[in-house]
Each structure stands twice: as C-alpha cells, then as structure tokens.
Amino acid sequence: MQPFDKHTGLVAPIDRVNVDTDQMIPKQFCKLLTREGYGKLLFFDWRYLDGGAPNPEFILNWPRYRGASVLIARDNFGCGSSREHAPWGVLDYGFRVVIAPSYADIFYNNCFKNGILPITLAPDQVDELFRRTEAKEGYQLSADLMNQTVSDGNGLLFRFEIDPFRKEILLKGLDDIGMSLQHEAKISAFEKSHPATAEMFEPVDLYKVEN
Numbered sequence: 001m002q003p004f005d006k007h008t009g010l011v012a013p014i015d016r017v018n019v020d021t022d023q024m025i026p027k028q029f030c031k032l033l034t035r036e037g038y039g040k041l042l043f044f045d046w047r048y049l050d051g052g053a054p055n056p057e058f059i060l061n062w063p064r065y066r067g068a069s070v071l072i073a074r075d076n077f078g079c080g081s082s083r084e085h086a087p088w089g090v091l092d093y094g095f096r097v098v099i100a101p102s103y104a105d106i107f108y109n110n111c112f113k114n115g116i117l118p119i120t121l122a123p124d125q126v127d128e129l130f131r132r133t134e135a136k137e138g139y140q141l142s143a144d145l146m147n148q149t150v151s152d153g154n155g156l157l158f159r160f161e162i163d164p165f166r167k168e169i170l171l172k173g174l175d176d177i178g179m180s181l182q183h184e185a186k187i188s189a190f191e192k193s194h195p196a197t198a199e200m201f202e203p204v205d206l207y208k209v210e211n
Contacts, residue, residue, distance in 0.1 A: 078107025
C-alpha cells in the first residue's frame with residue numbers, strides 16, 4: 001500500500017448526504033478479481049446514462065473536475081453495505097483524500113486499509129470548502145497528515161483529529177498484511193520453536209475405533 005504523508009490535488013464536490021456504498025459501486029460489479037478497474041465504475045448509476053454515455057449532469061463528468069484527487073462530501077458518507085469495493089473504486093478513480101462531516105464506520109476503516117485519508121471536519125468547515133470549490137474553478141486543497149491540517153494556500157487552514165494508530169499505519173503504508181509482516185521475525189522464530197505436529201492429525205479409521 002502506498003504511504004500517505006502529504007497530498008495536494010484538485011477538489012471535486014459530491015453535494016449529497018447519505019451516499020451509500022451501493023451508489024459508489026453497484027452490487028452487480030462486485031465480482032472483479034482484483035482491486036483494479038473499479039474506478040471506471042465509481043458512481044456508475046449517476047455517472048452514466050442508460051446507453052453508457054457519460055451523464056453530462058453528473059458533477060464528476062464536468063470538465064472542471066476532471067483529474068480531481070480530493071473529494072468533499074456530506075454527512076454519513078459511505079453508509080450502506082460493508083463492501084470494500086467502494087474504497088477500491090474511490091482509490092482507483094484517483095481520490096487520495098475524502099473530506100466529510102461524518103462517515104459510516106466500516107467505510108471509514110476501509111479507507112485506511114486502502115491508502116485513502118478520510119478527514120472529518122465540522123459541518124460549517126465543510127460548507128466553506130463547498131463554497132470555495134464552487135466559486136473557483138481549479139480549486140485545490142492540501143492535506144498534511146503529519147501535521148493534521150487541510151489548507152488551500154489562500155488563507156484557509158483547518159485542523160483535523162485522527163486516531164494515532166490509524167495515522168501511523170497510513171504514514172507507513174501498512175495494510176493488515178503489512179502490519180503482520182512487521183512481526184515476521186517473531187512469527188518465524190515461534191514456528192521454528194514448535195516442531196511439526198502433523199502426526200497428531202493422521203486420519204483415523206473410525207470403523208476400527210468403533211470395533
């Protein structure tokens with residue numbers, strides 16, 4: 001997983017509350033064998049018309065937001081089912097940072113496991129980000145995880161809170177497997193200190209046991 005320290009990128013707004021994971025990645029697409037490829041499916045039903053053409057009314061299809069890597073959203077972002085395909089789609093699309101007043105717990109946790117920084121700000125602060133994004137084409141934000149700040153280079157500076165453990169794993173780029181591998185030496189030593197016990201699990205002839 002790619003470590004996260006600082007990121008500066010174009011901002012795109014999704015001005016809807018309760019955006020759920022089925023809206024991010026509809027259930028019929030939860031079958032790809034790898035994490036790659038979900039970016040083109042993100043917000044599929046909003047993003048495309050019935051014939052497959054881009055929906056010109058959906059905000060991510062607007063030319064001014066192409067290439068965005070910072071997503072701002074409203075309350076309860078990522079609610080619904082627990083599918084990890086949703087953050088896969090968010091990351092594969094190109095978003096490294098999501099900013100919202102609140103998140104569904106499972107989606108929030110899955111972001112850290114996939115190298116995405118989900119920032120929680122107060123509703124009035126998120127309102128200000130929406131105002132600035134809509135007022136200025138090409139509006140960018142910088143997220144500094146080490147210093148826990150969001151800034152735009154034009155006088156705006158917000159601080160955010162984050163759990164120290166989640167902060168550490170994101171800074172180091174560690175997913176669940178990566179965290180386990182940090183203890184690889186101890187795991188190997190434990191395995192070597194315990195002889196194989198395969199003979200304990202040899203098949204038993206139940207007929208002979210019963211007779």
